[in-house]
Amino acid sequence: MALIFRFIALSLFVVCCYAQATQPNVVVIFTDDQGYADLSGYGAEKIKTPNLDALAKSGVQLNSFYVASSVCSASRAALLTGRRPVRNGVTGVYFPDRNGMKQSEVTIAEVLKNAGYATAAIGKWHLGDKPQTLPTAQGFDYYWGVPFSNDMYIGHTHQFAQQVKFNQGYTLEKAKRDQQIVKKAGNKRALIKQAGIKELVPIFEGEKIVEYPAEQASLSRRFVDKTINFFQQNPSQPVFVYMTPAMPHVPLFASPEFKGKSAGGLYGDTLEELDFHIGRLVDYLTRTNKRDNTLIIFASDNGPWLGYKDHAGSAKPYSHGKFTNYEGGIRVPGIISWPSRVKANQISQQVVTTLDLMPTIAYYAKASLPNKVLDGHNLAELLEGKQGTLSNPHFLSFKNKVAGVIMGDWKYIKPMMAVYGKSGRAPNNKQALLFNIKNDPAEQNNLLQQRPDKVQQLQRLIVAYEQTL
Known part of the structure; x- marks a missing residue:
């Protein structure tokens, strides 16, 4: 019995040392x-x-x-x-x-x-x-x-x-x-x-x-x-x-x-x-x-x-x-x-x-x-180079609200949630914004009217996330 206890103690010590190492x-x-x-x-x-x-x-x-x-x-x-x-x-x-x-x-x-x-x-x-x-x-x-x-x-x-x-x-x-x-x-x-x-x-x-x-x-x-x-x-x-x-x-x-x-x-x-x-x-x-x-x-x-x-x-x-x-x-x-x-x-x-x-x-x-x-x-x-593509949405914040979402190349921002505080030069947005940030990294072209399908897709993601809060 004593031998068994010594074996268990030694095993735990080895496991602990291995984890730390x-x-x-x-x-x-x-x-x-x-x-x-x-x-x-x-x-x-x-x-x-x-x-x-x-x-x-x-x-x-x-x-x-x-x-x-x-x-x-x-x-x-x-x-x-x-x-x-x-x-x-x-x-x-x-x-x-x-x-x-x-x-x-x-x-x-x-x-x-x-x-x-x-x-x-x-x-x-x-x-x-x-x-x-x-x-x-x-x-x-x-x-x-x-x-x-x-x-x-x-x-x-x-x-x-x-x-x-x-x-x-x-x-x-x-x-x-x-x-x-x-x-x-x-x-x-x-x-x-x-x-x-x-x-x-x-x-x-x-x-x-x-x-x-x-x-x-x-x-x-x-x-x-x-x-x-x-x-x-x-x-x-x-x-x-x-x-x-x-x-x-x-x-x-x-x-x-x-x-x-x-x-x-x-x-x-x-x-x-x-x-x-x-x-x-x-x-x-x-x-x-x-x-x-x-x-x-x-x-x-x-x-x-x-x-x-x-x-x-x-x-x-x-x-x-x-x-x-x-x-x-x-x-x-x-x-x-x-x-x-x-x-x-x-x-x-x-x-x-x-x-x-x-x-x-x-x-x-x-x-x-x-x-x-x-x-x-x-x-x-x-x-570790084992996975090529991630597909996780990133939800944006505006004070205590969800302000929008980035999913892949697309980004949606809710109205009046692009800017808070003294930003320097940034304009706030009276209407929602939709950008393809791969093609338009400077966010100059609002595609809200041209891509209603993408707007709806991103809005659904936001609603689903808000339901988890």
Whole structure:
């Protein structure tokens, strides 16, 4: 009997060790307001991104990669939960001192933590800045970063750590005065800007401020440094890092080593610096023999904020940008690389979305999916070169509504749901829109009247999806 128990124990140990040995490390890099054409591999002429181009060649470059929303918080919540805004309840943008994503939502970090992963969120969070909505309440063992966009401001409810690095002549007393200004202003952004403290953002570690105001010119380097440190601190576990650079969201910053060096102005400097530091991360993984078993995913949270002109990117050949359901707002660069599993040198035109990341990562990590309705699909066969065609519709979002659908080459948008917020230059649509985005990538020719059959087909898809909500 004792021999049998020893055999069972040994078998369980071997199975456990095998599962851990075959679970990949996972790094998701999710930039901010980066346009489709802001990588040299996607057509950028004045911005050089050799490290991201090499990453794409080592795996698959997704040329029809979509986010679930063209605004920050909603897009990020959808990626982390695998659920569209109409399901997870995050439909817009969170500002300081506001409630965030519901704790009942299950993130990729929670799924992977239950499968034995060490988990870290490093960078911009933007799903709530109160303790109960920060990354450490959503499955992340460690958090270091800016809790919202880098153009925001300190919250009056934020707590300071015992040791805080103050910059720009700040002291604890002066920082607390900023908090009182925010509280007195009732979080009204115009008053906060008038007080001169907008764009002075904190850095959190865990649930408390450890730096104020953030030294933004060094953030890209420090985010990668923190990511490398997390790998070093967890040598015996598979690692998941959700690394979310604060830029190229405005205001733009570049370190002295990169400022003025690109042909793309400050915007280009920012991206070339980010590319350099992502290259450092890949080099570290290669030197430490982790690269072959590390799944790296790169994307942007939405398209460029065109209202900022030369401080914004490009979505060419697609139209418009952030805050819109036009292609320039929701189609972003997407790269997936994993040398030991993902076939190299692939360029895919298949419609893939950030919603697909949850089921795909969980599959490779041998993790159980949450007991919730998910909107994504497992991409394993596509990534490994075993499946040629996907046929999944991608439903568009407008606040808390379904705004339209993309199916194959066709795209339908409901009336008055093409644009929300201050988009820059995009017109809203008084009537429904129907585009063949393969033949008309700039969405100039509305085929609503010419193809009523296609309109009806896509409307039926929307109705069927809405019935699942």
